Amino acid sequence: MNPSWERAQRTQSTAAAEGFDWPDLDGVFAKLREEVEELAEAAQDAGAQRARRCSDELGDVLFVIARLAQRLDLDAERALEGACERFDSRFAYVMQGAGALPSVGDPARLDAMEARWRAAKDRES
Known part of the structure; x- marks a missing residue:
């Protein structure tokens, strides 16, 4: 396991025991919804502290x-x-039909890719 995940879980287990x-x-x-909302607000910040705020809030979400x-x-x-x-598997499926997709930059491309993405998910069921 990643050392940061382990530390977060150890820290929270200690707090929970108390x-x-x-x-x-x-x-x-x-709490997760609250932290995601705070991250969304930080992402809208145009100031010099945007990167630090976003990093802090993303860290809180992950925690x-x-x-x-x-x-x-x-x-x-895991x-x-x-x-x-x-x-990776779904995106590979989306890209198998890349030649038939609208060109990059065309707003219709994302819709077409989303349709292929949903088809990839359906194949997994």
Whole structure:
């Protein structure tokens, strides 16, 4: 497992053992939504501190996700690796038909790619 994921989970386990934890999964999801909203706000910042704020808020999102993984008894690193593998497979399917897609820059390209993406997901079911 990635050392940062391990540290986040160790830190949160220590806090939880002292009673500093959400009482249920709803609390974890509420905190995740709050942190994602703060990241979205930071991303809209045009100031000089944008990069630092975005980095801080993204870190907070990842920290909460590490706790969510723990609460679901999942390995966050393995879950992310699986997501990467699924993305690679689906994107390869999308790109198999790249010659038939509208050209890069054409707004219709994304819609066409999304349709192929959904087809790739359907093939997995």
